Amino acid sequence: MTRPQPAPPLPxxxxxxxxxIEACLWMNARHLNQGTSGNISARVADGILITPSxxxxxxxxxxxxxTIPxxxxxxxxxxxxxxxxxFHQGLHRARPDMPVVLHAHPPYCSVLAVQRRAIPACHYMIAAFGGEDVPLADYALFGSPELCANMAEIMADRHGCLMxxxxxxxxxxxxAKACWRLEELEVLARTYLFSSIGGAPHILSSGEIAEVMEAFQSYGPRPAAQEDQR
Structure with a gap:
């Protein structure tokens, strides 16, 4: 697997x-988290900025x-x-291409997490998380070295997971992209749960997800430099 290039730290x-702080307020306002159960961190030049306990x-x-090292x-x-x-520290070390880590307890994601079910390719937006599924990290006590190791392993090639x-x-x-992924993940969890009520969801093939991931490479607005060259 080719590793992405490290991203520069945030200022x-x-x-x-x-x-x-606004990201924390946003996820509670959007009912993607409750109380102070979520947390966010960003890699900066002197280490990692993270919310206090x-x-x-x-x-x-x-x-x-x-600030932690x-x-x-x-x-x-x-x-x-x-x-x-x-686990924030472990993910920042394991994924230097992703400067932001966002953790929360969204309701539908938490239901699947309690059922210990990963999210398969029930919808093409699975590709936004780096592969053919959103995996499930094994259980370990919050804040423990075991949870840190579980998270670093399962997120080696994914942009999101259930715990x-x-x-x-x-x-x-x-x-902003981390917030976007958190909401997309909750929508996927809800879609997967609801689509299982009346039957079994159809799962997209590896080839179909590969096509989506390739299409995502050119999705969104052009960079300003490209716009200037038109």
Whole structure:
């Protein structure tokens, strides 16, 4: 498997920190998370910015975001990071092409996670997550080294996963892209659950998903430089 090129870190600025807070507020407002159960992190030049542990999103300020190293234990200064910091750290090391990690407990994703069911290619948008399915990471205690290892392994070639008896996690090239994937994943989970009520959903083939992934390469607006050359 060819690994994507590492992405540059996000700037550690007031705007970036505020955007992380806005992402937390957004996912609760969209009913993709509840309370402070979710968390978000971004790779920056000095390590990883991550939400603090147990602070209501409405009370977060840019200065409250915690910086942890890309490797090793937090040094204990600048606040207590989210209890999920180990798997955030592990994913940032395993996926340097994705500077943003977003974790939440969306209702439909959580139902599938409790049932311990991955999401097969029931819809072409599965391709937005890097492969033919959205896999399920094995259960381990939150914040544990075992969960960290499970997540790093299963997300080696995926942009999102379900977490057994827990919730879901997505990766993003940007904060906005991570939010987009989280909502798309919840829609996929709902579609898969509902399509199983009256029968069995038809699953797209490997070839069909490969076609979608190729088509996604040219999806969206052109970069500004290309627009200027028209």
């Amino acid at each position: 550690d600025t007031h705007a970036t920190r505020q955007a992380l 147990g602070v209501p999103y409405e009370a977060l300020t840019p200065d409250a975001m915690v 890309l490797e090793g234990l937090p040094d204990g200064t600048g606040g207590k990071p989210s209890s999920e910091w180990p 057994a008896n827990h919730g879901s996690t997505v990766l993003g090239e940007t904060i």
